[in-house]
Amino acid sequence: MNTILKIAWRNIWRNKRRTFITIASIMFALFFSTIMRGFQLGSYANMKRNAVEAYSGYVQIHKKGYWDDKNINNIFSIDEKLVSKLENDSRVKVIIPRIESFALASSGESSKGVLVMGVSPDKEDKMTQIKSYLEEGEFISENDKSILVAQDLAKFLKVGVNDSLVLFSSGYHGATAAGLYAIKGIVKLPTPEMNRGTIYLPIEEAKSFLSTEGKMSALVFDLHDLEDADGVLETVSANIDHEKYEVLGWKLMNKELIQMIESDNAGGIVMISILYLVIAFGIFGTVLMMTNERTREFSVMVSLGMQKTKLAMVVLLELFFMTLLGVVAGIAISLPIMIYYYYNPIVFTGESVEAMKEFNFEPIMPMSLDPQIFLTQAIAISIISLIAMSYPTIKIMTMNVINGLRS
Amino acid sequence: MSIIKVKNLTKTYHDTEVPVHAVNGVNLEFKKGEFSAIVGPSGSGKTTLLNMIGGLEHPSSGMVEVNGTDMFELSSSALIEFRLMNIGFVFQAYNLIPVLTAKENVEFIMQLQNKDKKQMNERTISLLESVGLGDRLNSRPNQLSGGQQQRVAVARALASKPMFVLADEPTANLDSKATMQLLEIMEVLNREENITFIFATHDQRVVDKAHRVITIDDGKIISDESVSK
Known part of the structure; x- marks a missing residue:
């Protein structure tokens, strides 16, 4: 040799x-x-x-049919014990409740259709690191009645920190949703589309604004490792009632x-x-x-x-x-x-x-x-x-x- | 006792319109320790005969038996192994491996035979010294003259302790001095170590040294004479 x-x-x-x-x-x-x-x-x-990290997460639970018809009436509540059980799964980093709806945001002469995200600020930050996107002002807390506005949207509406914004929408079961909110912070979101039209408000305030009666539109799962996404999806699927809920993985939610x-x-x-x-x-x-x-x-x-x-x-x-x-x-x-x-x-x-x-x-x-x-x-x-x-x-x-x- | 038996050996080439009988019904025997020359004009069939004796070329018919083994009954890889263990070759154009030194060229054969390293080293040095190249062990072929390269080739041919050595026109590219040196070395090896040499040549100086001269023409043996020295 x-x-x-x-x-x-x-x-x-x-x-x-x-x-x-x-x-x-x-x-x-x-x-x-x-x-x-x-x-x-x-x-x-x-x-x-x-x-995934700025929006969809790796797995989401919705009311059955929500993904195809993102309507404020397609919201749900879920057994807290099940959420706690899933949260104890070592693969799961955090489970985030969200309420999402569309609203008309107005300030002065300007108005625009926006995505209203009712979030649990601290939990949301664990996944999306939304605090790190803060460009001006302060981050919202659980009990705030103020909002965070995406940077490009703020520019469009010509508003800044401490300005007020009127949100107008249709709430759960046709209730009128209207509110005047102070802008606590401006965030520069990494996804351009979200940066053009997203408003965050604390989930409790969002529930009140949209009259959801304590319900939410999505339960979002963040994981420690992308590799576990399919496994967690299977676990969650096995634990929920498919007659009432739907479970989607990140690939399906980001098909395009x-x-x-x-x-x-x-x-x-x-x-x-x-x-x-x-x-x-x-x-x-x-x-x-x-x-x-x-x-x-x-x-x-x-x-x-x-x-x-x-x-x-x-x-x-x-x-x-x-x-x-x-x-x-x-x-x-x-x-x-x-x-x-x-x-x-x-x-x-x-x-x-x-x-x-x-x-x-x-x-x-x-x-x-x-x-x-x-x-x-x-x-x-x-x-x-x-x-x-x-x-x-x-x-x-x-x-x-x-x-x-x-x- | 004969170590090589050539029986009814024929080689016919069909490359041309008319078949060419390069070797035509040759019968020969070689004994241990012979110093033989196969002579004849160009195209007479001496190289083809030598190649068949060496198992390099398959005959159209007939057989070559070396120490009782019909070489052409062996599989392709067994024939290569047989050549490695039994036959030494010296070519007209030396054909040393250009990337190996003189020593490595000689060792190459023994390495293929999986010889012991120490034994290999001793034999290589001894062989190169016996061909007068003890001081050129680490020279590459391109650093040696034609005569020196051919002497390395002789040492390489003997490295495996073959039953016989086939040399095809070994002096064709050498000057007179180198030719005489080479022939003397081979004569000494033949005389002192009883190594069988078979040459294919038309060099009269080689013929003069041979103990047996086989003349071939048109693929047939014309004469087979022993020469007393």
Whole structure:
């Protein structure tokens, strides 16, 4: 084995220029693909996090039919014992009650349709970190009768902290809902759509405003780990009466986002595939030359008594060494850049910000450092090399020694 | 006692419109310790015959028996193993492995045989010293002259302690001095270690050293003469 390794290692340096070009092509392919995938997956994770942690949570319980008809009349109450039981599940971080409804918000000459979120401020903060989004003023508390207004909405309505806002809506069972609320704080929400039209008020005040008789529209579950989402969904499903309630997972609640990510992801994979296709031809060209120019040498080695399988192993090791060097070099040059962008995401400025907000994207491009990125790209390149390796293997195994010696 | 028996050996090529009988019904026997030369003009079939004796090329018909083993009855991998253990080769173009040093080239064969490291090292040094290259152990082929490379090739051929060595035009690329040095080395090895050498050559200097001269033309043995030295 030692000799085989020695021959393979020395062989790759016989034509240094060609080896460097092959290694460089693998290195750059890995560099571009990991950077590209890193930004892609980082953005997807950010979008998911924004959607899940800023709003939907991982699991929600509603009154049956609420998700398709988000009507203030589709509200529910639930056995507190069951909530306590589910809250004691180690996978669950917090369970948040919410009342959601739409209202008309007015101030002076301006008015706009808004999403009114009745929340339990401290619990809500555990999941959405809403306190950290506070730009001006103070955060609301459980017993407040004041509200938090999303930044873009505040700009639209031309209101600030300590100004008042009139909310007008239809309450439970047709009750009139109207109220004048002082603005306690302005929050800059990460999801542009929410930032354009959301108002938070304490849940008790929301119940009173919408006359819900103590009922709520959603019970939102935040978890410690995304991986547990399906398991918790199953547990909750098993514990509730499906005649009265519905349980939805985060994927179902963010169907459009998931579809958008999947289609964008497919585009990314096509781009990387094209990149790899180019690299594959490069690797194959090297293998082709490496094999054909050494037919005589291979024949001599077999004549002397080297088994063809061992000889094929030499060539495979050569390609393996080159692939390994390319992969290691690729990771070595991409990793520092990825680490930099992981801690310093690209923040978009200028006109692109508005364009991104239009599509409901946060105008930043974060980087993912998921080890799977490197693993997947390394595996992809290894598969290409493996396919390329089939040529010398077949060539050696079917080689005619005499023809080779005459070549 | 014969160590090689060639029986009715025929090789016909069908690559051209008219079949070419490169070797045509050859019968030969070689005894242990022979120093034989197969001679003949270019295209006479001497290399094809040598290749078949070495198990490199399959005959169209007939057989080559080495120490009782019909080589062409062996599977492809068994034949390679058989060559490794029993036959040494010296080629016209030296054919050393370019990325290995002289020492490593000689050791290569023994490593394929899974020989003990210490034994391998001793034998390699002894062989290279016997071909006058004790001071060039760590030289790569491109740092050696043609004659030196061919001497390494001889040492390599002997590394496995083969039953016989086949040398195809071993002096064709060498100058007179290198040729004579090489032949003397092989003569000594033959005389002192009783190693069987079979050459395919048209070099008169090789023929002059041979104890047996087999002349071949158009694939047939024309004469087979022993030469007393």
